[in-house]
Amino acid sequence: MLTVEGLSAGYGRIEALNGIDLEVRSGEIMSLVGANGAGKTTLLMTVCGAPLRTAGRILFDGEDITGLPMHEIVRRGLGHVPEGRRIFPRMTVLENLRMGGYAADPKNFPSDLEKVLTLFPQLKQRLGQRGGTLSGGEQQMLAIGRALIGRPRMLLLDEPSLGLAPLIALQLFQAIVAINRDEKLTVLLIEQNAYQALKLADRACIMVNGRITLHGTGAELLADPAVQAAYLEGAA
Amino acid sequence: MTIDIFLQQLVNGLTLGAFYGLIALGYTMVYGIIGMINFAHGDIYMIGAFVALIGFVVLSTIGVVSVPLAILIVLVMAMFFTACYGWAVERIAYRPLRGSPRLAPLISAIGMSIVLQNYVQIAQGARTKSLQPIVNGQYSIDVGNGAHVTVSLLQIIIIVLTVALMAGFTWVIRSTPLGRAQRATEQDATMAALLGVNVNRTISITFVIGASLAAVAGMMATLYYGVIDFYIGFIAGIKAFTAAVLGGIGSLPGAMLGGLAIGLIESFWPVFFDLAYRDVAVFGVLILVLIFRPTGLLGRPEIEKV
Numbered sequence: 308m309l310t311v312e313g314l315s316a317g318y319g320r321i322e323a324l325n326g327i328d329l330e331v332r333s334g335e336i337m338s339l340v341g342a343n344g345a346g347k348t349t350l351l352m353t354v355c356g357a358p359l360r361t362a363g364r365i366l367f368d369g370e371d372i373t374g375l376p377m378h379e380i381v382r383r384g385l386g387h388v389p390e391g392r393r394i395f396p397r398m399t400v401l402e403n404l405r406m407g408g409y410a411a412d413p414k415n416f417p418s419d420l421e422k423v424l425t426l427f428p429q430l431k432q433r434l435g436q437r438g439g440t441l442s443g444g445e446q447q448m449l450a451i452g453r454a455l456i457g458r459p460r461m462l463l464l465d466e467p468s469l470g471l472a473p474l475i476a477l478q479l480f481q482a483i484v485a486i487n488r489d490e491k492l493t494v495l496l497i498e499q500n501a502y503q504a505l506k507l508a509d510r511a512c513i514m515v516n517g518r519i520t521l522h523g524t525g526a527e528l529l530a531d532p533a534v535q536a537a538y539l540e541g542a543a
Numbered sequence: 544m545t546i547d548i549f550l551q552q553l554v555n556g557l558t559l560g561a562f563y564g565l566i567a568l569g570y571t572m573v574y575g576i577i578g579m580i581n582f583a584h585g586d587i588y589m590i591g592a593f594v595a596l597i598g599f600v601v602l603s604t605i606g607v608v609s610v611p612l613a614i615l616i617v618l619v620m621a622m623f624f625t626a627c628y629g630w631a632v633e634r635i636a637y638r639p640l641r642g643s644p645r646l647a648p649l650i651s652a653i654g655m656s657i658v659l660q661n662y663v664q665i666a667q668g669a670r671t672k673s674l675q676p677i678v679n680g681q682y683s684i685d686v687g688n689g690a691h692v693t694v695s696l697l698q699i700i701i702i703v704l705t706v707a708l709m710a711g712f713t714w715v716i717r718s719t720p721l722g723r724a725q726r727a728t729e730q731d732a733t734m735a736a737l738l739g740v741n742v743n744r745t746i747s748i749t750f751v752i753g754a755s756l757a758a759v760a761g762m763m764a765t766l767y768y769g770v771i772d773f774y775i776g777f778i779a780g781i782k783a784f785t786a787a788v789l790g791g792i793g794s795l796p797g798a799m800l801g802g803l804a805i806g807l808i809e810s811f812w813p814v815f816f817d818l819a820y821r822d823v824a825v826f827g828v829l830i831l832v833l834i835f836r837p838t839g840l841l842g843r844p845e846i847e848k849v
Contacts, residue, residue, distance in 0.1 A: 355737055377736035393734040395727050406727050409720065410739025457738070 308333040308461055308493050309354070309385075314363030316346075316353045323349040325517040327363070331461070336487050336494040338504040338525060340538060341514035347497040348390050350514075351463050355387050356380045368460070382410050386459030390466055392450040396439025400430060403438050403449055407456035415458065423452035426482055444475035451479070455486070461493040462486070468500045476500065480507055501538035505529045513538075544814055547690035552810045558698045558767070560806025561705035565760040566783035567790065567798035568712065569629075569753030575729045575793040576749050577641075579648045583632055583655035585780015586663075587754045591625040591761025592771045593663060596674055599765070610677055614700075614766075621762045622755040628659075629754025630747055638743070656776075663773040671772045674765055701763050708759060709799055712752070716795060725749060729793075778822070782809075785829040791842020800840060 311329040323346045331337045341347050353359050356377035365373045367383055395403050408416045424431050427448040433441060441449060447467050454462060468476035480503050487494050498504035505511050508525035513534060528534050566588050573581045598617035607613050636655045640648045680696035716722035727735040728745045736742050765771055782805055790801025805825055812824045832839060
């Protein structure tokens, strides 16, 4: 569904991605695991049209989306839950969710809102509250809900567990699996929490210094001694 | 101060406040969305006044005698043409500098202000232009003890028009997809783009809205003062900027409130002090606000919980 071919990107003279090849298949959860600074966020932002690319192509559903402006890419069906959640702090929860449907048909909003509130019932009492006043976990739910309102065909998640209590993180991972299963939504998940990310993934990649060094099924990578040594110490 | 002087200056102050509030909205919106002070905005107001003057002259030449109709046509015309100027200023002078250090667009703005003033000076001449009063009625209201307050029909029109525009504007920003996109871009432009907002277009629309509100103030100035020249944008612009800072730059209700406050300060100052120092009083307010309350009356501090 999403194909990245030979993608390189950087910030000025600092190279962050070095010839990335990646394929995410329709309906699967693909996890991308790597340390801080490996280039995971740069990869997602470049896929979504941030002007960082120096070489390579990005195809979504067979269409070449390389170089399209950011605001066009969401209309192709790519929902993005960015690093740090990026909730609009001075808009209410409801307004944040409405922004999620900005590029979508407003007629679908009531039913899509209902769906998101069923998935994350905590948000229901918070609808009139400003986004900036929510707790970290609620903000993450809101960020995912906001992306889902646009009815994406593929969801990009950038470190959803960052800074959250383990129990809340677990709840979010379960929600992601449920969305993938029930809605047949393709998911590309970026995580530092390697154990959880590999456990729920159909397939996964390991990223080091702007390159993909390993790939396989989630179970294969979980069992790989090199991965265990580098990312899973004490986790399993 | 007797009650009649108080009420009289209140009416005059409200009228002045309407001008400053309408112009201040343009400053504060642009600051909110791209973080720069558009110093050419006062000159956009001046352009609005000139377009309105030309409009009234043309309409009277072709024989439009109905005053409400003339005001309506000129209002739409001034808003439209001035909005084109506002759009063009952003396109020519600010968009190419997006992402550059903050000082660059500021210098560009001052340059644009000089360009607009000189353009009007060359195109329309440097002499003061005048317009015969076309809205004449006035009402004298008895406030007891033989004292009375005079309210002109034009003052009523100005205040009602401003309140209606501000209400409509507030509704657009609060409750429409356009307003939500505008606020979202202001709070996090990259995230807004990721959700499908065309950020460049939203910024253009911000300039267009700001310029059309300034155009209304310009038209009202043409009617109210009856004389305009190419330089009126400078003082009016800086006073409206003061209003925006007083209200809290970036805050829309703040700009309206600040405009009202500056209008009232200007109208009540001569009751107690020397009229000659009126501008000093306004700019004194700017200095005091910047020293003691830089976030203004309704502004928010830069730091916030994320």
